[in-house]
Structures are given as C-alpha cells and as structure tokens.
Amino acid sequence: MRSKASIKGHSLHPMLVSFPIAFFTGALVFDLLRWISGKIFYSDIAEVMIVAGIIGSIAAAIPGVIDYLYTVPPKSSGKKRAAKHGITNVCVLLIFAGTLIYRTHNGQDAITTILLLEAVAVGLMVFAGWMGGTLVARNQIGVDHRFAEAGKWKELHLQAQDGRVEITDFGELKTDQMMLVHVDGKRIVVARTESGFAAFDDHCPHRGGSLAGGAMICGTVQCPWHGSQFDVHSGAPKAGPAKTGIPVYALQLAGGKLYLQLPVSNP
Structure with a gap:
C-alpha cells in the first residue's frame, strides 16, 4: 500500500533508515579500531557517530510510526511483523544511547564492554532490517505498485x-x-x-x-x-x-x- 509518509509516492522511512544504519555500524567499526590500535581519537569519532545515529533513528522513526498506524493493514501478518520491527529498532536505539551514557561515566577504559553492547545492537539492527525488507518486498508496505490502467491511488x-x-x-x-x-x-x-x-x-x-x-x-x-x-x-x-x-x-x-x-x- 502507498505510504502515508511519502513525497510524490516515495516512502520516507526506507530512505531515512540508511542514516542510523550507517552511523551505528560506523560507531562499532571505530570502537573496534580503538580496541585494536589503542588510539583514543577513534572512540571520539565513534561517539559523534552514535549521536548522529540517535538523531537519524528518531528522524526515521517518525514516518515509520505513521506507516505503522495508517499504512500497514490492520489485523494482518504484516502488522505483527511491523510491530516486531519497530520494537527491535527501539531496543537498538536504547542500547546505543546507553553506551553513550556509559562512556561518559566510565571514560574509554571499558572499551570491551562497549564493544559487546554495540555488537549486540548492530546484530539486532540487522534483524530489524531483515524484517523491514520483508515488509517492503513481501508485504509491499510503502510500495505504490499500481497496475496498468488502475488509476491513481484514492x-x-x-x-x-x-x-x-x-x-x-x-x-x-x-x-x-x-x-x-x-x-x-x-x-x-x-x-x-x-x-x-x-x-x-x-x-x-x-x-x-x-x-x-x-x-x-x-x-x-x-x-x-x-x-x-x-x-x-x-x-x-x-x-x-x-x-x-x-x-x-x-x-x-x-x-x-x-x-x-x-x-x-x-x-
């Protein structure tokens, strides 16, 4: 079904999720470089990426919630999948926000714990992305696939x-x-x-x-x-x-x- 949060038929949520995916994955990569090399500035970059990822997550969540409420058909398998997709992404956001707070109170000494938390969060993010891909590719949420002579969506x-x-x-x-x-x-x-x-x-x-x-x-x-x-x-x-x-x-x-x-x- 056509997304309620779209521009000229192009759904906003799938476009915006690219940003938190990139930033959160980048945070894990730079913290891994910090752990391998021992250079602190890699962790500084990771912190900036976490902040950017949190902002990007919130921006992507807004059209995502709109689509969940008004685009995904009610009482459907897609609705259940969309709920799991959203809850999993919220967990990802909370874990990265938690690591940001943890870094503030523990400095850069607990890099191993930080890496473990971020690895779990990225794993959850991959799972959420898999469900999101199923929602688009199989359930056709946000897809305006009208057939020939079907007319505009009304x-x-x-x-x-x-x-x-x-x-x-x-x-x-x-x-x-x-x-x-x-x-x-x-x-x-x-x-x-x-x-x-x-x-x-x-x-x-x-x-x-x-x-x-x-x-x-x-x-x-x-x-x-x-x-x-x-x-x-x-x-x-x-x-x-x-x-x-x-x-x-x-x-x-x-x-x-x-x-x-x-x-x-x-x-």
Whole structure:
C-alpha cells in the first residue's frame, strides 16, 4: 500500500533508515579500531557517530510510526511483523544511547564492554532490517505498485448515517479501478467492474493483505501478498491460499449518487 509518509509516492522511512544504519555500524567499526590500535581519537569519532545515529533513528522513526498506524493493514501478518520491527529498532536505539551514557561515566577504559553492547545492537539492527525488507518486498508496505490502467491511488474517509454512506468521487472510477473507503472503523473497497459497481472488505482472510492495493480484472480481485482471488460481487474465493470468502456490501445508484449500505447491528 502507498505510504502515508511519502513525497510524490516515495516512502520516507526506507530512505531515512540508511542514516542510523550507517552511523551505528560506523560507531562499532571505530570502537573496534580503538580496541585494536589503542588510539583514543577513534572512540571520539565513534561517539559523534552514535549521536548522529540517535538523531537519524528518531528522524526515521517518525514516518515509520505513521506507516505503522495508517499504512500497514490492520489485523494482518504484516502488522505483527511491523510491530516486531519497530520494537527491535527501539531496543537498538536504547542500547546505543546507553553506551553513550556509559562512556561518559566510565571514560574509554571499558572499551570491551562497549564493544559487546554495540555488537549486540548492530546484530539486532540487522534483524530489524531483515524484517523491514520483508515488509517492503513481501508485504509491499510503502510500495505504490499500481497496475496498468488502475488509476491513481484514492482513499476516502466518510461517515455513515443510519448505516448508509454516500460514496463521493465514484464517477472518477473507470472499469477495473478501485478506491479505499474508511467508514466507521471499517476499510471497504469500492470498485467498478464491467457489470457495475461493487463493494467488499479490504481484508484478505489469508494473511490480512489489503485488497485495495491488489489488482482487479473481470470482476475478480487478487490480493497482492499471496495471490488469493475473490469474486467482487459475491465475495466467493476463486483461487489462491485463502479458503474463505470476503464480505460484500450492497450498493445503490440513485439520482446520480452512489450509496453504500452497511449492516445495521441490533442493539
């Protein structure tokens, strides 16, 4: 799904993480040189790199948190992976911040302890980077991969009245195009097919992938994560690892307006 923290479709988080990775790794390298050579100025360089890495981590974390909250599909395997990715990176930040404080109170005499702490932190950073790469490459978080003639990514936030929602801007949809609509905590895809409009859940029952970020053709939507396919009018599964279908919603076109009807729960 397209990142909410991006510039012209380019996600900010993957770009910014390069800085703390470089600075924290550099700190470990220069402290290792200090340990090998005994020259203090290598540790001075390492301290500067730790400070730069902390600043870079905070800068990278801001768009990362935004993507976690608003881009990663809820109740999905990607959401769990993103949480582990973020927690691991916080641990890395805390360890390097701790080594900075430790150096202040113990000088450069405890270089062995510092090296051990930094090695653990860099190891965790590699693991976090592996999970981050999976989020981008497999879960396609922050990837604007729209297929040919899919149209620009469109996302609306609407409110329901008595379970009825007027879908604005539906006229912009062409055949086989979709848009994501947020209504009362629900994520619903409104799509235009050759036989008319359709509305269905933006949640693949297999691993929770966003169907709005997938591809649709001939009334069939395909999840971008593992390829499960569903009939957009009936919700029935047609192919892929998903064994169950997706909820669909009634649409009504009246007076040049399109209305979505949500199920009304009994009190």
